[in-house]
Amino acid sequence: MQFTPLKIEGAWAIAPVRIEDERGWFSRLFCEEEFAEHGLETRFVQHSASFSRVNGTLRGMHYQKEPHSETKLVSCVQGRIWDVIIDLRPDSPSYLDWLSLELSAEEGTQFYIPRGCAHGFQTLMDDVIVHYLISEFHAPDAAGGIRFDDPVVGIDWPNPPTVISSKDLSWPFLSQERRNFETAGFFEF
Template sequence: MIFHKTPLETARLIELEKRGDARGFFARFFCEKEFAAEGLTTRFVQVNNSLSAKKGTLRGMHYQLPPAAETKLVRCIRGAFWDVIVDLRPDSPSFGKWYGAELSAENRLMMYVPHGFAHGFITLTEDAEALYMVDAFYAPEGERGLRWNDPAIGIQWPIAPEEISDKDQKWPDLDAGFHGLERMRGLL
C-alpha cells in the first residue's frame, strides 16, 4: 500500500499496490504491519457495506463521540463517490478544515478517517457501493452529525445533492456543545 498524507492531520488517502500479470492483479486492502508502520489503527471490529442506488445521494457528515469514536477505512467497490472528511479535533492544526477525494471501483483508492473526524460522501454514479471497516462498535448515544453544507466549513461538493435523508438534512451547523468538541480533545 502507498500511504498519501492529506492536508488534514493524521488522515490518509491510501493507494493499493497492485501486483499483476496476464490473469489480473493482487493487492492488499489492509495489512496490520503496514498500518502500524504508518502509526495508524490496526484493529477493526466491524466491516460495513452501503449501497446508494441514485447518483447524487449524499450520506453524511457522520461521526461518533468518544469513547466510541470511530476510525474508518473507506473504499468504493462499485461505481464512484466523492468522499469527504472534516477534522473536528480542537487540538489539531487542521481543526475545522475539510478534504475530499474521488473513490471509485476503478481507482481503488481508500480514505483513512481518524477518530474525531466527520465523514460523508456523495455518489457520482448510480449504484455506488461502499465498503468500510471501523474500529468501534456503533453507539447510538454517541452518534452525531454535522450539516453537509455548513457555511463555516465550506465543503465544495462536486455535484448538487439529489437525495439526502431527513436525518442528514437536520444535522446542525458546527456547534461546540452539540458536536462534543471538548470530548474530541486529545484524539491526535
C-alpha cells in the same frame, strides 16, 4: 500499498499496488504490519457497506462522540464517490478544515480517516457500493452529525444532492448548536 499522508493530520490515501497477469490483478487492501509501521489503527471491529442507487446521493456528515470516536478505512468497491472529512479536533492545526478524495472501484484507493473527524460522501454515478472498516462498535447514543452545507465549514460539493436522508438534513449547523458540539468533546469556538 502506497501510503500518502494528507493535509489533515492522521488522514491518509492508501493506494493498492496491483500485481497483474493474464488473469487480471491481485492487491493487498490491508496489512497489519504495514499499517502499524505508519502508526495507523490495526484493529477494525466492524466491517460495513452501503449501497446508493442514484447518482448525487449524499450521505453525511457523521461522527461518533467520545469515548466512541472511530477510525475508518473507506473504499468504493463499485462505482465512484467524492469522499469528505471534517477535522473536529479542537487541538488540531486543521480544526474545522475539510478534505476530499475521489474514490473509485477502478482505482482502488482507500481513505484512512482518523478519530475525531466527521465523514460523508456523494456518489458520482448510479449503483455505488462503499465499504468501511471501523475501529469501534457502533454506539447509537454517541452518533452525531453536522449539516453537509454548514457555512462554517464550507464544503464545496461537486453537485447539488439528488438524494439525502431526512436524518442528514436534520443535523444542526455549527453556529446553532455550539453547546451540544462542545459537550460532545469536539468543538471549541
